[in-house]
Amino acid sequence: MPSRPASDTPLAAPALAAILHEVFGYPAFRGPQAEIVAHAAAGGDGLVLMPTGGGKSLCYQVPAIARHRAGRGVTIVVSPLIALMHDQVGALDEAGVPAAFLNSTLDSTEAARIERAMLAGELVLVYVAPERLSTPRMQAQLDAMAAAGRLSMFAIDEAHCVSQWGHDFREDYLALSMLAERHPGVPRLALTATADAHTRADILERLALQDARVFLSSFDRPNIAYRVVEKDEPRKQLLAWLRAEHEGEAGIVYCQSRKKVEDTATWLSAEGIPALPYHAGLDAGMRQRHQDRFLREEGLVMVATIAFGMGIDKPDVRFVAHLDLPKNIEAYYQETGRSGRDGEPAEAWMAYGLADVVQQRRMIDESPADETFKRLQRDKLDALLALAEATDCRRVRLLRYFDEGSTPCQPGLQQLCDNCRQPPATWDGTEAARKLLSTLLRIQQHARDTGRGARAYGAGHVIDILRGKRSDKVAQTGHDQLSTWAIGAELAETQWRSVLRQLIALGHVLVEGEYQTLAPSESARAVLRGEVALHLRQAAEAVRGRPKAGGGSSSRRAALPPSDLDAAGLDRLAALKAWRGEVAREHNLPAYIVFNDATLLDMARRAPATLAELAEVHGVGAKKLEAYGRELIRVLDAATGG
Template identity: 55%
Template sequence: MNSPETHDPALHTLRHTFGYPAFRGEQAAIVGHVQQGGDALVLMPTGGGKSLCFQIPALLRDGCGIVISPLIALMQDQVQALCQLGVRAAYLNSTQSFDESSAIERQLLAGELDLLYVAPERLLNGRCQALLESSRIALFAIDEAHCVSQWGHDFRPEYRQLTILHERFPQIPRIALTATADEATRAEIIERLALEEARIFISSFDRPNIRYTVVEKDNPRKQLLKFIRTHHEGDAGIIYCLSRKKVEETAAWLRSEGISALPYHAGLDAAVRADHQTRFVRGDGIVMTATIAFGMGIDKPDVRFVAHLDLPKSLEAYYQETGRAGRDGLPSNAWMAYGLQDMVLQREMIEQSQAPDEVKRVERRKLEALLGYSEAPACRREVLLRYFGEESTPCGNCDMCLTPPETFDASLPAQQALSTIYRSGQRYGAAHIIDILIGKATPKVVERAHDKLSTFGLGKTQPEAQWNSLLRQFVAQGLLGVSEFGGLMLQDACRPVLRGETTFMAKRVRAAAPKAAASVRREIEFESDEARTLWAALRQCRRDLAEEQNVPAYMIFGDATLKQMLDKRPMSLDAMIELSGVGDRKLDAYGSQFLDVIQGHQRRL
């Protein structure tokens, strides 16, 4: 009896080239649509398999697929991974000599390439346009399509000129792909790339393997170290900081604590940045401490955690940055330490920027949505997905679901705080307001006669940590605003609370984090020491082959594939080809070596 893949070239390619037994979600529909010549806009989360949506149609259609990619590191990683699969892939970018570029151009003209990755700047020049017009093109794939949006965090002005593809090559299908786009950004992608006739595919933005946790800042370095030691000792991870100085200081401090950490930011020498990125991508257990200059397009599947020591700029940025964890589908963590000062700093950056007022309004709205997520008393995942237009039920796997917060009627404390802010002139930050509320006669309080206010000491029954939390919640709920200088100001939404016309329910600060919230499913769970030994042997085999091939270890086989080897113990090449992630080329290249490891281990039992 013939298998389904006998009659389905796309499924045959998926199985024998990429090593996967079946398409996931909308992949089959997208591949079929583009293969038949249709345009598409694809919104799919990181790790959802976006690349296959254009790689497989490119292999099945006549000609070469042209992939517009915004980062050199991204295209180099993807080309290297495709070559491991036996796909004829190459890239054109500024790292190549004239002779190297010319050789690749000749390959394209001769029909010797399946996929060619090109930076948007390169694609727009006259030489590249003439090259494309002289070649057989299967499709155009515009990766990281959100870069077209001026409201986005990764805006690239060159992306706006990519309508030239529609104008000069109207018969060639185009597929635009992104992992992060709210409704406004989707509309802008469609308009700017002339995709009005394209079919839109929206996959769920849910990443169920990621556990989301937000903690209140209280010695954040100590909190970060405890998080890594408890959950991710020896794991690869990314830690985001707002400033270059903080990146370098955090990396140095982590190294002093025995954690392999490297800094990455735009101020470092280009050669140093490239070296650190290579060490992170190819190594095991490296932690990258970085600004947002690092990450877009990083294809490392075994990043087990992403931590934020500072508040990101928006929920889109947060979603994309946390999405770099767990691309292989194994359990991973998204952890963020957050305080009111983070919000004040972000607001200052918005107000002091030279951006037009319209841009500032959008950035304020995005920051408010992020604050709402950070202070939400309900499931993190529900709030995050709702922002992207997707409804869900409580996930049972975020900090809010695992240890639901206790709430209490905070109407009276709210009235006390709001009244204090009003009576003191609506120009002071949280620390000064809290000093007044708890009756702390600091020199600043006394100098301004704020110890004479009727609200002085009224809030001494609430701990200082609770007041910090309440003020954050008031800001997140829109009762308070923050001036460009960090002063708290009353907003119209506070009037019903001040007048006692409505009840304000707030989260109570926990005295100590319950142990249930700290646990996380480990990447690999071993049933016995024997399984742990085999796992170590499989990883060593992979490491040796990666060093021999001079490629990242995950390009040999990912952790998810090694886990299947551990669980299923294939004893023949026929059995190994049935594992997800093992295609024909990799079976021929590496199957025997891993088979030897498994068989040798079994003989010693």
């Protein structure tokens, strides 16, 4: 580990807890925060893995404040997103912490002013994009700060971006390795919400943090319910789910292509669901306007590609939906984790079909990456397919991927995954699997016998052979002469698609080559010999009309605890939200940065009548008490009829 300056002695835990309460208004650290904060405040290097909504920002903000008060200078925060920088700095300003950002939105005069304040040690935190950090101008600035003893700490947010094995690799992050070389005495704290063991090792190596302490929090998000459905007119499935479960609530819908994003946003809006598109093809101004609206307005749905989401701090996102399969479990976990940051119930919904599997494999196979990288990406995709096809607890499988043990959902808990809420119907699909695998072998043999070679015989063609359905392609290929012709006529097309999809997920069928040819894998031999029994999930068509467990509703509303607010409390809450909205518009900030919903709810419940009583409310720090205290007392008094 890089050596610490001699003056970099540990700071007392009570002092750190006092900062948490005084500045941010929180009575105590949560989970591993206290240990991480103490380690970072004492100048230790670290890698922090903590789920979205777990309080990662406090893990570097509290040490930054403590170290600044101890005369150790400014903390530099590496952040990849301009919008996130603006919101973080806005929130710190509201809390009374001197902070700034350096990015392309500033003119030269304002940037120079901030650089002077940095060198003078007047700021506590400065947010910088990774590409700016490596510029000669910024390096000269950091060298000057270090020489003056005013470079306190580096916090590298979204650290998974440095790893090529991760789900969101960014080349600009690779240059961050130079921080250890140029400033070996300055502690570094890398933070991320999502990284499997392979990615964690890569982060440590690429950021030269091999000797750093690793803080690995639980990956469990117990307030998020997981649900996967078979695609059957997915847009209509999405609309029905939104109307039944999340009417008027904020959420994100992810699509793979830009066109699908725009079409889906337009369609949802026409159906009465207010929705905005977001993808990299839109001009920067429109993307910014749409993001600002999503952050500041209530009840909006953002339909987006993966270009949207990293660093979105909006706490009241109630759902994340996927209309297409993500790349891997890390991406799925990161994207679904953007819901329920406030700890209230939220839902992750995904529609999934055979075409998703083929498309994802094609993207891997056609990428310019080397074979080692492709092999790892295929393995990660296989893990996601196994999660999607699972008949057991999805939460257990999700956590197992991150090497964390868990137990299945238990009845009566606040949230249940779909498999635990309504155990899926299964059937013995061994014989059907053998028929399908035999058909693939016969197609291969026919190609060799006729000299046709590899051809793009997709799922539809294979199923036509199994069901004995004559098509133009069947006539052209002569596949109606195969010995397996019509041996699967007893199953519907949707059932065969389900069988094929599950065989791919289980690794018994490969999708390979330029033509994305379906072929039996090595493990298929045991299935063909009858040595492996396959119990498969029934296709949606086979269980259509089956009544849902528990009265048919999995709505988050059914899981919410009863409110303890009486009529007067509800009036206070409404008045507080109206007041917050006015302040947010005046300060040009998202409402949750002024006060989040949990703080307003605590105010409405307690009904503080004095500043001393208001100071005890969760989330009311000293600066906010001074800035808003008397006005809040007035609003509460008026709402109560005082």
